[in-house]
Amino acid sequence: MxxxxxxxxxxxxxxxxxxxxxxxxxxxxxxxxxxxxxxxxxxxxxxxxxxxxxxxxxxxxxxxxxxxxxxxxxxxxxxxxxxxxxxxxxxxxxxxxxxxxLSNLLDTEAPIGGEEDFVTIEHVGTPRDFGKDGFEPRDHVELGKLLGAIDTERGAKVAGSRSYYLTGVGALLEFALVNYAIQSALKNGFTPVIPPVLVNPAAMEGTGFLGQAAENVYRIEKDDVYLVGTSEVPLAAMHMDETLPADKLPLRYAGYSSCFRREAGTYGKDTRGIIRVHQFDKVEMFTFCKPEDAKAEHARLLQWEKDFLIAMEIPFRVIDVASGDLGSSATRKFDIEAWIPTQGAYREVTSTSNCTEFQARRLNIRYKDSEGTKALATLNGTLVAIPRMIVAILENHQNADGTVNVPAALQPFLGVKKFELA
RNA sequence: GGAGGAUUCGCAUAGCGGCCGAGUGCGCACGCUUGGAAAGCGUGUAUAGGGCAACCUAUCGAGGGUUCAAAUCCCUCAUCCUCCGCCA
Structure with a gap:
């Protein structure tokens, strides 16, 4: 607001x-x-x-x-x-x-334009040359089958399209990613949180997800609750109607939760594999801070996201999302896009938004210092969204025989250096 | 799911339909006292909107209603507690 x-x-x-x-x-x-x-x-x-x-x-x-x-x-x-x-x-x-x-005020530095008008800020890492390695890369669906990690066919049988099972090393990979993410979040001063994923209308409304994004939200009518599409919702609403003491700021939470998205209006888009699914798990960073610190905090969130991708040894680029493609709460948004070899393209894996005081005002969250009570700023950023990270890891680290090398950072959590064929 | 009880200023509580935006205690802030501290004493201590200001208006879980007038009476809802039932 x-x-x-x-x-x-x-x-x-x-x-x-x-x-x-x-x-x-x-x-x-x-x-x-x-x-x-x-x-x-x-x-x-x-x-x-x-x-x-x-x-x-x-x-x-x-x-x-x-x-x-x-x-x-x-x-x-x-x-x-x-x-x-x-x-x-x-x-x-x-x-x-x-x-x-009204949407939030645009940051004057945000590029103006539509979805295609983003500005690429940097590239980190170099896409692997599979020609030089002498084999054609398999996509994550195929690799997932070979490793016994992903089962989209049974997912569809049991839950419909855009559903999947993570099995064996697929499930283990999720646990490893979550553990690594939470461990780094702890190092960076975040409080780990497992939030409710079933929230009331006030929480949904206050975080701005019942506006343009409403058709992507699952609603359970009988009990008048919603399934969240991101833990940003329960994390932001956690302090709804509260006044926080200034000396507690910045308040940083790392929420781990399942996320539910109807994906209405995306028929035919990313139908293969687990790039776009109805349910997935995610570790989300969320910060409450003073408005004057928001810009610097946004840079920090982006850096932590980059650190994660670097640790996963995946080439990526950072884009400054254009005005027309920002959520209504965001004044500026940076996406990280990982290189997906079989698509020959960079695909969004994380996203961080600075919502300045916009979201806090809607949720009636303020902070108090010696001068009085004021609106505070909220920011969010993805630390890791599991399915897309699994896609990036499998595809980028595959070998000619279908086995997949485990990034060094995850090896302590998995106990192996390589995923073998099932 | 059933039966009771509760929800008031940071916390704990008092509150008769008008003298209640609201008393008391604790906490907190400032001052006095003291060589210093504690104790004691005094003053202050919510938020929002409007106005240069004095000040005005609203808010006693939320929303309705009754009344000239509601923290106080009535209705609905939410949350919490106790007991019973069921249950991972």
Whole structure:
């Protein structure tokens, strides 16, 4: 949620941001207009209320005829107050609904444009030359079968498309990745968290996932709860309606959870394998910090993501996501894309967003220092999303015979240097 | 799933339909006292919105209702506790 005071004072900045995202610019003027109406309604209600409070007091003190006369006045006034109050409530609700439609202000450094207009910040590592190695790489589905690690056929039989079983070394690989991720998160000062994945509407709404992203969310209607698509939701909502002491900041959580995504509107996209699935496990980093520290924290989250990829010995690139492709909460977003040999392309494996005060304001999370209470900033970043990391590891580290070398960083967790054929 | 009880200012509690935005204790901050500390004494101690300000308005789990007037009465919901049932 954008600060309404900021919008009043800097409407041009908000207009420019909306334009950069390719979103409704007129919304800004609609909000300015209704905000004025709202303040008038509030003032009117408060004036009437003040009168009523005073009158009520005198009714209590009065006696006899005097009281009867005062009561009559008071009754008439009570109706006016009620009318003014419902008008106020109505305009306030309308204002809020409009303000909630605004996306976060764009970072001025974020590239402008659509999905294709990202800026590549750097490349790390070099894609392997399989020609030089003398064999044609197998894709992760094939390797998963050879190793007895991934079973998409039975996944489909039991749970439908985009479902899978991780078996044997596939399952072990998940445990190793999670353990390595949590271990590095601990080293970097994160508190490990296993959050609820079934959350109430307030949590979903507050984190901004019931807006444009709503159709990708599973809802359990009978109990009015949602399955989260990322632990960002329960981690952000963890401190909903709380005021945190300034000396506790930054607060860093590493959440490990299953993630559920309907993947509506992606028919035909990534149908093979486990690149795009309905359910997967992920370790997510989440930070609450002072707004002035958010930019530096964003750089740190990105660095930790890079460190993970480097430890997995996978070539990747970092992109600065363009304005039109940012989530509504993000002021700026960096994605890391890993090299996937059989696709001859870089594919997204992690993503980190700076949400500045936008998300915290929606969730009513603030911090308190000697100067008072203020909105704080929230940031999130993927440490590891299991299936895509498994894809990257299997494909990049495969040998001609279908066996796969285990990155050194994972060897202590797996006890082997190589995955053998099943 | 059933039966009871609870939810008030950081914590613990008091609260008669008007004198309650709300008392007390603890905690915390500042001051006095002291050679220094403790104790003692005094003052202060929520959030949001509006106003240059004095100040005004709202908030006693949430939402409705009754009333001139609701922390207080009524209804719905949420959460927590106790007991019973079921259960990984």
């Amino acid at each position: 954008i600060d309404i005071k900021f919008l009043r004072e800097n409407p041009d900045v908000v207009r420019a941001s909306q334009k950069g995202r390719g979103e409704n610019v007129e919304l800004v003027d609609q909000i300015l207009a209704i905000d004025e109406k709202k303040r008038a309604a509030v003032t009117e209600f408060e004036a009437l209320r003040q009168e009523q409070n005073a009158l009520s007091k005198s009714v209590g003190a009065a006696k006899g005829d005097e009281k009867t006369a005062l009561l009559e006045n008071a009754k008439a006034l009570a109706d006016k107050v009620k009318a003014a109050d419902s008008k106020r409530a109505e305009v306030e609700e309308q204002t809020k609904q409009l303000v909630l439609q």
